[in-house]
Amino acid sequence: MSIWVLRGLRDGVVTTRWPARPDAYAEAWRGPARPLERGGRRTDLTGICPTGAITVTGGTVRVDQGRCILCGRCVAERPGVFAWSKGAAGPAALTREQLIIPELPETDAAVAAARARLAERTRALRRSVHVRHVDAGSDGSEEWEIQALLGPVYDLHRLGVFITASPRHADVLLVTGAGTRGMAVPLRTTYDGMPDPKVVIAVGTDAVSGGLLAGSEGTTSGVTATVPVDVFVAGSPPSPFGILNALLIAVGYLTADGKRSR
Numbered sequence: 001m002s003i004w005v006l007r008g009l010r011d012g013v014v015t016t017r018w019p020a021r022p023d024a025y026a027e028a029w030r031g032p033a034r035p036l037e038r039g040g041r042r043t044d045l046t047g048i049c050p051t052g053a054i055t056v057t058g059g060t061v062r063v064d065q066g067r068c069i070l071c072g073r074c075v076a077e078r079p080g081v082f083a084w085s086k087g088a089a090g091p092a093a094l095t096r097e098q099l100i101i102p103e104l105p106e107t108d109a110a111v112a113a114a115r116a117r118l119a120e121r122t123r124a125l126r127r128s129v130h131v132r133h134v135d136a137g138s139d140g141s142e143e144w145e146i147q148a149l150l151g152p153v154y155d156l157h158r159l160g161v162f163i164t165a166s167p168r169h170a171d172v173l174l175v176t177g178a179g180t181r182g183m184a185v186p187l188r189t190t191y192d193g194m195p196d197p198k199v200v201i202a203v204g205t206d207a208v209s210g211g212l213l214a215g216s217e218g219t220t221s222g223v224t225a226t227v228p229v230d231v232f233v234a235g236s237p238p239s240p241f242g243i244l245n246a247l248l249i250a251v252g253y254l255t256a257d258g259k260r261s262r
Ligand code: SF4
Pocket: 032, 033, 048, 049, 050, 051, 052, 053, 054, 063, 067, 068, 069, 070, 071, 072, 073, 074, 075
């Protein structure tokens, strides 16, 4: 008997049931830093973060999770002010502002408008969905997590989602990387080559904002300058569950706050 058959008999079914059922591993996944509501010394905070993710306005400390590279400096230096966020689903957002914690006052209206726009387009994508991935200057970490989605634990195909090599067959464009200038034209060409309706997901802090490379000559500080992004996934890298969550939001299976929409 082959060793793979023996392993299969020993391990049983390893495939997660998430999102239909909770998954302890997913819930324990460490996400970007977040500010605590109160406590700690709240002065001299902005110089801590290497990517400028931390701001203090009118006494309110905010973390832009779309810029957080999970370096851990804020949590280590000011544990009374910052902590790690946790959970499978996030953070995924329909607007860039939604990744700023605590949310800005104008965020609700912008999210409602983005949700309506996305729902309008994804009505046609509810059965089998094909995904094209473009690496626009990634360090490779997001690719590992996307690759994991195809393995037996996450088994992307069980949800009717398939990777395709051709933009002509793709409904969803997954983009990773800080948006290197050399990849701007290939990325835009891929987007233009996809049929409508189509959805774009920026996977990881680099794709969302450029991360540590934001403002550098060689990048466009994220991919939003090149393609219109519908779902932003923070994390450096985001977990496979985070990417899966964004895919399910993109096709209308989940709402942005993790609830099933059908
Ligand atoms: S973990 Fe690092 S990158 Fe993230 S907010 Fe804290 S200092 Fe900034």
